[in-house]
Amino acid sequence: MRVATRGRAASRIGARFVGVGMITAVALGLAAGPASAQPGPPSDAGVQPxxxxxxxxxxxxxxxxxxxxxxxxxxxxxxxxxxxxxxxxxxxxxxxxxxxxxxxxxxxxxxxxxxxxxxxxxxxxxxxxxxxxxxxxxxxxxxxxxxxxxxxxxxxxxxxxxxxxx
Structure with a gap:
């Protein structure tokens, strides 16, 4: 039977946190990216573009x-x-x-x-x-x-x- 040492377990947990951190950073980067254009306000005749x-x-x-x-x-x-x-x-x-x-x-x-x-x-x-x-x-x-x-x-x-x- 193989027993993981404390160093290995900590290493795995650390790798998981890094992976989660990278996914979170990518998700936040996408969410914070530039918004799409908007049509803007209506004309003076009240027609909304x-x-x-x-x-x-x-x-x-x-x-x-x-x-x-x-x-x-x-x-x-x-x-x-x-x-x-x-x-x-x-x-x-x-x-x-x-x-x-x-x-x-x-x-x-x-x-x-x-x-x-x-x-x-x-x-x-x-x-x-x-x-x-x-x-x-x-x-x-x-x-x-x-x-x-x-x-x-x-x-x-x-x-x-x-x-x-x-």
């Missing part, structure tokens, strides 16, 4: 979640947006230092959706069923590393004739 992973388009949004955005023709994309940019009936009316922006659309049209790409994800603003002709303080998701909105990569607008906003 929903963060969508990656680089979505209106066509790629899950129809079981979003239904279908029936944009007239192709959605309008404004790359690297700047204040005063115009594309078709859309005008960017303000971009501030916080990376928020305002838009307006010609009176014959309405916007039923906006996708704001910034950082690894995008925010989707859904104005259906009525659509809207202007809104303020739209933004990309919040960067969890600094608490600020990500910079604006591009903005997609789903535009329809005013009065046909479904």
């Amino acid at each position: 929903v963060e969508v992973a990656g680089n979505p388009t209106f066509a790629s949004l899950d129809p079981e979640v979003w239904g279908t955005f029936n944009c007239q023709g192709q959605p309008i994309r404004i790359e690297d947006p700047e204040e005063g940019d115009t594309s078709g009936p859309i005008t960017i009316t303000n971009i501030d230092a916080n990376n928020t922006f305002d838009f307006e659309v010609d009176e014959d049209f309405a916007v039923i959706g906006v996708i704001v790409k910034g950082g690894p994800n995008a925010n989707v603003y859904d104005y259906r069923p009525t659509g809207i002709q202007a809104d303020e303080n739209l933004h990309a998701p919040i960067n969890p590393n600094n608490g600020q909105f990500y910079g604006l990569s591009h903005i997609d607008f789903c535009v329809v004739p005013d009065g046909n906003n479904t």
